[in-house]
Amino acid sequence: MPTLLALDASSSACSAALLCRRDGHDDQLLARFVQAPREHTRRLMPMIDELLDEAGLTLADMDALAYGHGPGSFTGLRIAAGVAQGLAFGLEIPLIGVSTLEALALAGHRRLHLRHVMPVIDARMGELYTAAYRCHAGELTRLADEALVSPERLTLPAGHEEADWVGVGSGWEQWEALPVTVQAGVSQHLPDMQPAAEDMVLLAAQALASGGGEAPHLAQPVYLRDQVAWQKSR
Template identity: 70%
Template sequence: MSTLLALDASSSACSAALWHDGEVTARFVVAPREHTRRLLPMARELLAEAGLPLSALDALAYGRGPGSFTGLRIAAGAAQGLAYGLERPLLGVSTLAALALAAHRRLHLRHVLPALDARMGEVYAAAYHCEAGRVTLIGEEAVLPPERLTLPAGQEERDWIGVGSGWALWEAMPATLQAGVGQCLVDEEPGAEAMVRLAAEAFAAGEGEAPHRVQPIYLRDQVAWKKSR
Protein backbone atom coordinates (compact mmCIF):
# COMPACT_ATOMS: atom_id res chain seq x y z
CA MET A 1 0.00 0.00 0.00
CA SER A 2 1.05 3.60 -0.46
CA THR A 3 0.74 7.10 0.99
CA LEU A 4 0.39 10.13 -1.31
CA LEU A 5 -0.32 13.81 -0.83
CA ALA A 6 -1.97 15.90 -3.56
CA LEU A 7 -2.16 19.70 -3.73
CA ASP A 8 -4.31 21.86 -6.02
CA ALA A 9 -4.60 25.60 -6.58
CA SER A 10 -5.67 25.60 -10.23
CA SER A 11 -8.91 27.56 -9.73
CA SER A 12 -10.52 29.82 -7.15
CA ALA A 13 -10.60 26.75 -4.90
CA CYS A 14 -7.66 25.53 -2.86
CA SER A 15 -7.41 21.91 -1.75
CA ALA A 16 -5.21 19.14 -0.40
CA ALA A 17 -5.84 15.42 -0.09
CA LEU A 18 -4.09 12.48 1.51
CA TRP A 19 -4.24 8.91 0.24
CA HIS A 20 -3.17 6.37 2.88
CA ASP A 21 -3.61 2.69 2.16
CA GLY A 22 -6.70 3.34 0.04
CA GLU A 23 -8.37 5.79 2.43
CA VAL A 24 -8.74 9.43 1.38
CA THR A 25 -9.06 12.51 3.56
CA ALA A 26 -9.24 16.00 2.09
CA ARG A 27 -9.53 19.73 2.65
CA PHE A 28 -11.28 22.01 0.16
CA VAL A 29 -12.10 25.70 0.35
CA VAL A 30 -13.02 28.35 -2.20
CA ALA A 31 -10.54 31.09 -1.35
CA PRO A 32 -9.42 33.27 -4.29
CA ARG A 33 -5.98 34.83 -3.83
CA GLU A 34 -5.36 32.87 -0.60
CA HIS A 35 -3.77 29.76 -2.08
CA THR A 36 -0.25 30.52 -0.88
CA ARG A 37 -1.42 31.02 2.69
CA ARG A 38 -3.75 28.02 2.88
CA LEU A 39 -2.22 25.22 0.81
CA LEU A 40 0.60 23.89 3.00
CA PRO A 41 -1.30 24.31 6.30
CA MET A 42 -4.03 22.09 4.80
CA ALA A 43 -1.41 19.45 4.01
CA ARG A 44 0.02 19.63 7.51
CA GLU A 45 -3.45 19.23 9.02
CA LEU A 46 -4.14 16.09 6.99
CA LEU A 47 -0.84 14.48 7.97
CA ALA A 48 -1.32 15.41 11.63
CA GLU A 49 -4.82 13.93 11.70
CA ALA A 50 -3.51 10.72 10.18
CA GLY A 51 -0.62 10.62 12.65
CA LEU A 52 1.89 10.57 9.80
CA PRO A 53 5.17 12.47 9.34
CA LEU A 54 6.12 13.94 5.98
CA SER A 55 8.64 11.14 5.59
CA ALA A 56 5.75 8.64 5.39
CA LEU A 57 4.83 9.94 1.94
CA ASP A 58 5.73 7.66 -0.95
CA ALA A 59 4.96 10.29 -3.61
CA LEU A 60 3.43 13.71 -4.13
CA ALA A 61 1.00 15.02 -6.72
CA TYR A 62 -0.47 18.33 -7.80
CA GLY A 63 -3.02 19.76 -10.19
CA ARG A 64 -0.82 20.39 -13.24
CA GLY A 65 -3.46 22.17 -15.25
CA PRO A 66 -5.00 23.51 -17.24
CA GLY A 67 -6.13 26.33 -15.01
CA SER A 68 -5.04 29.60 -13.44
CA PHE A 69 -1.42 30.30 -14.39
CA THR A 70 -0.63 31.71 -10.95
CA GLY A 71 -2.42 28.91 -9.11
CA LEU A 72 -0.67 26.22 -11.12
CA ARG A 73 2.71 27.70 -10.27
CA ILE A 74 1.81 27.89 -6.57
CA ALA A 75 0.82 24.22 -6.38
CA ALA A 76 3.75 23.14 -8.54
CA GLY A 77 6.22 25.04 -6.37
CA ALA A 78 4.82 23.62 -3.14
CA ALA A 79 4.67 20.03 -4.43
CA GLN A 80 8.09 20.20 -6.07
CA GLY A 81 9.64 21.65 -2.92
CA LEU A 82 8.26 18.84 -0.78
CA ALA A 83 9.23 16.18 -3.32
CA TYR A 84 12.79 17.54 -3.57
CA GLY A 85 13.20 17.68 0.19
CA LEU A 86 11.86 14.17 0.70
CA GLU A 87 13.52 12.73 -2.42
CA ARG A 88 10.17 11.37 -3.58
CA PRO A 89 8.64 11.14 -7.07
CA LEU A 90 6.11 13.70 -8.24
CA LEU A 91 3.02 13.24 -10.40
CA GLY A 92 1.14 15.96 -12.28
CA VAL A 93 -2.61 15.33 -12.49
CA SER A 94 -4.97 16.84 -15.06
CA THR A 95 -7.51 19.25 -13.60
CA LEU A 96 -9.98 18.22 -16.31
CA ALA A 97 -9.57 14.52 -15.48
CA ALA A 98 -10.11 15.38 -11.81
CA LEU A 99 -13.37 17.16 -12.67
CA ALA A 100 -14.53 14.13 -14.66
CA LEU A 101 -13.66 11.66 -11.90
CA ALA A 102 -15.36 13.74 -9.20
CA ALA A 103 -18.55 13.98 -11.27
CA HIS A 104 -18.43 10.25 -11.98
CA ARG A 105 -17.94 9.27 -8.34
CA ARG A 106 -20.55 11.66 -6.95
CA LEU A 107 -23.23 11.47 -9.64
CA HIS A 108 -22.36 8.22 -11.45
CA LEU A 109 -21.91 10.06 -14.75
CA ARG A 110 -20.35 8.12 -17.62
CA HIS A 111 -19.82 10.64 -20.42
CA VAL A 112 -18.36 13.86 -19.08
CA LEU A 113 -17.22 17.06 -20.79
CA PRO A 114 -15.20 19.11 -18.30
CA ALA A 115 -14.64 22.73 -19.33
CA LEU A 116 -12.93 25.51 -17.41
CA ASP A 117 -13.12 29.23 -18.16
CA ALA A 118 -9.70 30.06 -19.65
CA ARG A 119 -10.43 33.82 -19.87
CA MET A 120 -9.62 35.71 -23.07
CA GLY A 121 -12.80 34.32 -24.62
CA GLU A 122 -11.69 30.68 -24.43
CA VAL A 123 -12.28 27.48 -22.46
CA TYR A 124 -10.07 24.56 -21.49
CA ALA A 125 -11.95 21.39 -22.40
CA ALA A 126 -11.73 17.63 -22.83
CA ALA A 127 -14.03 14.63 -23.11
CA TYR A 128 -13.95 11.57 -20.87
CA HIS A 129 -15.61 8.21 -20.58
CA CYS A 130 -15.98 7.17 -16.95
CA GLU A 131 -16.58 3.66 -15.65
CA ALA A 132 -15.90 1.76 -12.42
CA GLY A 133 -14.09 4.67 -10.82
CA ARG A 134 -11.79 5.28 -13.77
CA VAL A 135 -11.68 7.97 -16.46
CA THR A 136 -10.48 7.62 -20.04
CA LEU A 137 -9.57 10.68 -22.10
CA ILE A 138 -11.10 10.85 -25.58
CA GLY A 139 -8.89 12.77 -27.96
CA GLU A 140 -6.85 15.48 -26.25
CA GLU A 141 -7.22 18.38 -23.86
CA ALA A 142 -7.49 21.71 -25.66
CA VAL A 143 -8.01 25.45 -25.29
CA LEU A 144 -10.41 27.04 -27.75
CA PRO A 145 -13.24 29.55 -28.14
CA PRO A 146 -16.55 28.20 -26.79
CA GLU A 147 -18.17 28.53 -30.21
CA ARG A 148 -15.72 25.90 -31.52
CA LEU A 149 -16.36 23.31 -28.82
CA THR A 150 -17.83 20.09 -30.21
CA LEU A 151 -18.72 16.61 -29.04
CA PRO A 152 -16.24 13.81 -29.85
CA ALA A 153 -16.66 12.66 -33.42
CA GLY A 154 -18.88 9.61 -33.77
CA GLN A 155 -20.11 9.83 -30.16
CA GLU A 156 -22.68 12.59 -30.45
CA GLU A 157 -25.55 10.28 -29.44
CA ARG A 158 -24.21 9.58 -25.96
CA ASP A 159 -25.69 11.31 -22.92
CA TRP A 160 -23.01 13.96 -22.30
CA ILE A 161 -22.88 16.08 -19.14
CA GLY A 162 -20.88 19.31 -18.91
CA VAL A 163 -19.00 20.17 -15.70
CA GLY A 164 -16.93 23.19 -14.73
CA SER A 165 -16.85 26.97 -14.99
CA GLY A 166 -16.44 26.95 -18.78
CA TRP A 167 -20.10 26.01 -19.14
CA ALA A 168 -21.07 29.48 -17.94
CA LEU A 169 -20.32 30.40 -21.58
CA TRP A 170 -23.19 28.17 -22.74
CA GLU A 171 -24.82 30.87 -24.85
CA ALA A 172 -21.71 31.11 -27.04
CA MET A 173 -21.53 27.37 -27.70
CA PRO A 174 -22.82 25.77 -30.94
CA ALA A 175 -26.42 24.61 -31.10
CA THR A 176 -25.27 21.12 -32.08
CA LEU A 177 -23.25 20.88 -28.86
CA GLN A 178 -26.10 22.23 -26.75
CA ALA A 179 -28.42 19.60 -28.23
CA GLY A 180 -26.09 16.80 -27.14
CA VAL A 181 -25.39 17.99 -23.58
CA GLY A 182 -28.17 17.02 -21.23
CA GLN A 183 -27.02 18.95 -18.16
CA CYS A 184 -24.37 21.48 -17.10
CA LEU A 185 -22.83 21.62 -13.62
CA VAL A 186 -21.22 25.06 -13.79
CA ASP A 187 -20.18 25.35 -10.14
CA GLU A 188 -17.92 22.29 -10.08
CA GLU A 189 -14.25 23.06 -9.30
CA PRO A 190 -11.18 20.82 -9.61
CA GLY A 191 -10.16 19.30 -6.29
CA ALA A 192 -7.26 17.41 -4.76
CA GLU A 193 -9.52 14.58 -3.55
CA ALA A 194 -10.06 13.32 -7.10
CA MET A 195 -6.46 14.13 -7.99
CA VAL A 196 -5.00 11.99 -5.23
CA ARG A 197 -7.11 9.05 -6.41
CA LEU A 198 -5.83 9.49 -9.96
CA ALA A 199 -2.28 9.89 -8.68
CA ALA A 200 -2.48 6.76 -6.53
CA GLU A 201 -3.66 4.75 -9.54
CA ALA A 202 -0.82 6.14 -11.67
CA PHE A 203 1.76 5.57 -8.94
CA ALA A 204 0.65 1.96 -8.53
CA ALA A 205 1.19 1.53 -12.28
CA GLY A 206 4.79 2.68 -11.90
CA GLU A 207 4.38 6.32 -12.86
CA GLY A 208 6.05 9.24 -11.12
CA GLU A 209 9.07 11.32 -12.07
CA ALA A 210 11.84 13.40 -10.57
CA PRO A 211 10.36 16.70 -9.34
CA HIS A 212 12.15 18.88 -11.92
CA ARG A 213 10.66 16.88 -14.80
CA VAL A 214 7.02 17.49 -13.87
CA GLN A 215 5.80 20.84 -15.20
CA PRO A 216 2.44 22.68 -15.31
CA ILE A 217 0.35 22.28 -18.47
CA TYR A 218 -0.96 25.62 -19.70
CA LEU A 219 -2.38 24.55 -23.12
CA ARG A 220 -2.05 28.06 -24.56
CA ASP A 221 0.03 26.72 -27.46
CA GLN A 222 -2.92 24.58 -28.58
CA VAL A 223 -5.79 26.30 -30.35
CA ALA A 224 -7.82 23.47 -31.87
CA TRP A 225 -10.17 20.93 -30.42
CA LYS A 226 -8.79 17.59 -31.63
CA LYS A 227 -11.48 15.02 -32.11
CA SER A 228 -11.02 11.33 -31.35
CA ARG A 229 -10.72 9.05 -34.32
Protein backbone atom coordinates in the same frame (compact mmCIF):
# COMPACT_ATOMS: atom_id res chain seq x y z
CA MET B 1 -1.20 0.80 -1.04
CA PRO B 2 1.10 3.81 -1.32
CA THR B 3 0.68 6.86 0.88
CA LEU B 4 0.06 9.89 -1.32
CA LEU B 5 -0.47 13.61 -0.80
CA ALA B 6 -2.06 15.76 -3.52
CA LEU B 7 -2.34 19.55 -3.86
CA ASP B 8 -4.36 21.78 -6.14
CA ALA B 9 -4.59 25.53 -6.69
CA SER B 10 -5.68 25.58 -10.34
CA SER B 11 -8.92 27.52 -9.76
CA SER B 12 -10.37 29.93 -7.21
CA ALA B 13 -10.47 26.96 -4.82
CA CYS B 14 -7.56 25.56 -2.83
CA SER B 15 -7.44 21.89 -1.85
CA ALA B 16 -5.29 19.10 -0.47
CA ALA B 17 -5.91 15.38 -0.03
CA LEU B 18 -4.17 12.45 1.63
CA LEU B 19 -4.61 8.80 0.66
CA CYS B 20 -3.28 6.31 3.21
CA ARG B 21 -3.83 3.08 5.08
CA ARG B 22 -3.96 3.43 8.84
CA ASP B 23 -3.41 0.59 11.34
CA GLY B 24 -3.95 -2.09 8.72
CA HIS B 25 -7.50 -0.99 7.95
CA ASP B 26 -9.06 -0.01 4.64
CA ASP B 27 -7.68 2.80 2.53
CA GLN B 28 -8.51 6.21 3.95
CA LEU B 29 -9.05 9.38 1.96
CA LEU B 30 -8.80 12.66 3.86
CA ALA B 31 -9.38 15.98 2.13
CA ARG B 32 -9.62 19.73 2.60
CA PHE B 33 -11.28 22.09 0.12
CA VAL B 34 -11.96 25.81 0.44
CA GLN B 35 -12.85 28.67 -1.84
CA ALA B 36 -9.85 30.96 -1.43
CA PRO B 37 -9.23 33.34 -4.36
CA ARG B 38 -5.69 34.77 -4.17
CA GLU B 39 -5.04 32.95 -0.88
CA HIS B 40 -3.53 29.71 -2.19
CA THR B 41 -0.02 30.40 -0.90
CA ARG B 42 -1.30 31.07 2.60
CA ARG B 43 -3.73 28.14 2.66
CA LEU B 44 -1.83 25.16 1.22
CA MET B 45 0.70 24.41 3.96
CA PRO B 46 -1.82 24.64 6.84
CA MET B 47 -4.07 22.23 4.92
CA ILE B 48 -1.18 19.79 4.57
CA ASP B 49 -0.41 20.05 8.30
CA GLU B 50 -4.07 19.42 9.19
CA LEU B 51 -4.25 16.29 7.03
CA LEU B 52 -1.02 14.86 8.40
CA ASP B 53 -2.13 15.54 11.99
CA GLU B 54 -5.49 13.86 11.36
CA ALA B 55 -3.84 10.78 9.86
CA GLY B 56 -1.07 10.64 12.44
CA LEU B 57 1.57 10.78 9.71
CA THR B 58 4.47 13.02 8.68
CA LEU B 59 5.76 14.07 5.30
CA ALA B 60 8.46 11.41 5.67
CA ASP B 61 5.71 8.76 5.38
CA MET B 62 4.79 9.84 1.84
CA ASP B 63 5.60 7.52 -1.07
CA ALA B 64 4.89 10.22 -3.65
CA LEU B 65 3.34 13.67 -4.06
CA ALA B 66 0.86 14.82 -6.66
CA TYR B 67 -0.39 18.20 -7.86
CA GLY B 68 -2.90 19.60 -10.31
CA HIS B 69 -0.68 20.41 -13.27
CA GLY B 70 -3.35 22.17 -15.25
CA PRO B 71 -4.79 23.54 -17.31
CA GLY B 72 -6.06 26.34 -15.12
CA SER B 73 -5.02 29.57 -13.46
CA PHE B 74 -1.44 30.44 -14.41
CA THR B 75 -0.56 31.73 -10.95
CA GLY B 76 -2.34 28.91 -9.13
CA LEU B 77 -0.63 26.23 -11.19
CA ARG B 78 2.77 27.69 -10.41
CA ILE B 79 1.98 27.82 -6.69
CA ALA B 80 0.88 24.17 -6.49
CA ALA B 81 3.76 23.00 -8.67
CA GLY B 82 6.28 24.96 -6.61
CA VAL B 83 5.06 23.65 -3.25
CA ALA B 84 4.80 20.04 -4.47
CA GLN B 85 8.15 20.24 -6.21
CA GLY B 86 9.90 21.62 -3.15
CA LEU B 87 8.44 19.01 -0.83
CA ALA B 88 9.11 16.09 -3.19
CA PHE B 89 12.67 17.25 -3.80
CA GLY B 90 13.42 17.44 -0.08
CA LEU B 91 11.83 14.04 0.56
CA GLU B 92 13.46 12.45 -2.50
CA ILE B 93 10.19 10.94 -3.70
CA PRO B 94 8.43 10.94 -7.12
CA LEU B 95 6.12 13.74 -8.22
CA ILE B 96 2.97 13.10 -10.24
CA GLY B 97 1.23 15.80 -12.27
CA VAL B 98 -2.53 15.27 -12.65
CA SER B 99 -4.77 16.85 -15.27
CA THR B 100 -7.37 19.21 -13.82
CA LEU B 101 -9.75 18.22 -16.63
CA GLU B 102 -9.35 14.54 -15.80
CA ALA B 103 -9.92 15.30 -12.11
CA LEU B 104 -13.14 17.12 -12.98
CA ALA B 105 -14.34 14.12 -14.99
CA LEU B 106 -13.60 11.77 -12.10
CA ALA B 107 -15.43 14.10 -9.72
CA GLY B 108 -18.54 13.90 -11.86
CA HIS B 109 -18.26 10.13 -12.00
CA ARG B 110 -17.61 9.62 -8.28
CA ARG B 111 -20.19 12.06 -6.97
CA LEU B 112 -22.97 11.78 -9.54
CA HIS B 113 -22.22 8.43 -11.23
CA LEU B 114 -21.87 10.12 -14.60
CA ARG B 115 -20.81 7.93 -17.52
CA HIS B 116 -19.88 10.43 -20.24
CA VAL B 117 -18.34 13.61 -18.86
CA MET B 118 -17.15 16.69 -20.69
CA PRO B 119 -15.09 18.93 -18.39
CA VAL B 120 -14.76 22.52 -19.59
CA ILE B 121 -12.82 25.20 -17.70
CA ASP B 122 -12.99 28.93 -18.36
CA ALA B 123 -9.56 29.86 -19.74
CA ARG B 124 -10.32 33.61 -19.81
CA MET B 125 -9.42 35.65 -22.91
CA GLY B 126 -12.59 34.31 -24.56
CA GLU B 127 -11.39 30.70 -24.58
CA LEU B 128 -12.10 27.36 -22.92
CA TYR B 129 -10.03 24.36 -21.80
CA THR B 130 -11.82 21.15 -22.70
CA ALA B 131 -11.60 17.36 -22.99
CA ALA B 132 -14.06 14.44 -22.83
CA TYR B 133 -14.09 11.11 -20.99
CA ARG B 134 -16.01 7.88 -20.68
CA CYS B 135 -16.11 6.77 -17.05
CA HIS B 136 -16.66 3.29 -15.64
CA ALA B 137 -15.92 1.83 -12.20
CA GLY B 138 -13.51 4.61 -11.32
CA GLU B 139 -11.58 4.29 -14.58
CA LEU B 140 -11.49 7.04 -17.22
CA THR B 141 -11.06 6.68 -20.97
CA ARG B 142 -10.26 9.88 -22.81
CA LEU B 143 -12.47 10.34 -25.87
CA ALA B 144 -11.22 13.81 -26.85
CA ASP B 145 -7.77 15.27 -26.23
CA GLU B 146 -7.27 18.30 -24.04
CA ALA B 147 -7.62 21.45 -26.10
CA LEU B 148 -7.96 25.22 -25.94
CA VAL B 149 -10.88 26.51 -28.02
CA SER B 150 -13.20 29.48 -28.31
CA PRO B 151 -16.78 28.85 -27.06
CA GLU B 152 -18.20 28.84 -30.58
CA ARG B 153 -15.72 26.13 -31.64
CA LEU B 154 -16.50 23.70 -28.84
CA THR B 155 -17.62 20.31 -30.19
CA LEU B 156 -18.75 16.96 -28.87
CA PRO B 157 -16.22 14.11 -29.26
CA ALA B 158 -16.20 12.80 -32.83
CA GLY B 159 -17.93 9.45 -33.08
CA HIS B 160 -19.56 9.80 -29.66
CA GLU B 161 -22.09 12.54 -30.31
CA GLU B 162 -25.05 10.31 -29.37
CA ALA B 163 -23.82 9.58 -25.84
CA ASP B 164 -25.58 11.14 -22.87
CA TRP B 165 -23.06 13.89 -22.17
CA VAL B 166 -22.92 15.91 -18.96
CA GLY B 167 -20.79 19.05 -18.76
CA VAL B 168 -18.85 19.96 -15.62
CA GLY B 169 -16.65 22.95 -14.85
CA SER B 170 -16.64 26.73 -14.98
CA GLY B 171 -16.58 26.90 -18.78
CA TRP B 172 -20.22 25.88 -18.93
CA GLU B 173 -21.16 29.30 -17.58
CA GLN B 174 -20.80 30.36 -21.23
CA TRP B 175 -23.69 28.10 -22.23
CA GLU B 176 -25.42 30.71 -24.38
CA ALA B 177 -22.28 31.17 -26.51
CA LEU B 178 -21.89 27.46 -27.28
CA PRO B 179 -22.96 25.87 -30.59
CA VAL B 180 -26.51 24.50 -30.72
CA THR B 181 -25.11 21.04 -31.49
CA VAL B 182 -23.30 21.05 -28.15
CA GLN B 183 -26.35 22.35 -26.29
CA ALA B 184 -28.49 19.62 -27.87
CA GLY B 185 -26.00 16.88 -26.99
CA VAL B 186 -25.46 17.83 -23.34
CA SER B 187 -28.27 16.70 -21.05
CA GLN B 188 -27.12 18.87 -18.13
CA HIS B 189 -24.25 21.17 -17.29
CA LEU B 190 -22.77 21.81 -13.84
CA PRO B 191 -20.63 24.96 -13.93
CA ASP B 192 -20.07 25.11 -10.16
CA MET B 193 -17.92 21.98 -10.04
CA GLN B 194 -14.19 22.71 -9.64
CA PRO B 195 -11.05 20.56 -9.72
CA ALA B 196 -10.13 19.11 -6.33
CA ALA B 197 -7.14 17.32 -4.82
CA GLU B 198 -9.53 14.64 -3.52
CA ASP B 199 -9.95 13.30 -7.07
CA MET B 200 -6.35 14.01 -8.06
CA VAL B 201 -4.92 11.81 -5.31
CA LEU B 202 -6.94 8.85 -6.63
CA LEU B 203 -5.74 9.45 -10.17
CA ALA B 204 -2.19 9.79 -8.89
CA ALA B 205 -2.47 6.42 -7.11
CA GLN B 206 -3.52 4.81 -10.40
CA ALA B 207 -0.63 6.48 -12.20
CA LEU B 208 1.88 5.39 -9.57
CA ALA B 209 0.63 1.80 -9.73
CA SER B 210 1.24 1.88 -13.49
CA GLY B 211 4.80 3.08 -13.08
CA GLY B 212 4.06 6.80 -13.29
CA GLY B 213 5.87 9.54 -11.44
CA GLU B 214 8.91 11.62 -12.28
CA ALA B 215 11.82 13.37 -10.65
CA PRO B 216 10.68 16.60 -8.95
CA HIS B 217 12.90 18.84 -11.09
CA LEU B 218 11.03 17.68 -14.21
CA ALA B 219 7.65 18.94 -12.99
CA GLN B 220 6.01 21.34 -15.42
CA PRO B 221 2.54 22.94 -15.33
CA VAL B 222 0.37 22.37 -18.41
CA TYR B 223 -1.05 25.62 -19.73
CA LEU B 224 -2.37 24.61 -23.19
CA ARG B 225 -1.53 28.14 -24.22
CA ASP B 226 1.71 29.56 -25.58
CA GLN B 227 1.12 32.98 -24.12
CA VAL B 228 -0.28 33.85 -20.73
CA ALA B 229 -1.97 37.17 -20.19
CA TRP B 230 -1.88 38.93 -16.88
CA GLN B 231 -4.90 40.98 -15.97
CA LYS B 232 -4.46 43.63 -13.31
CA SER B 233 -7.17 43.42 -10.67
CA ARG B 234 -9.21 46.53 -10.23
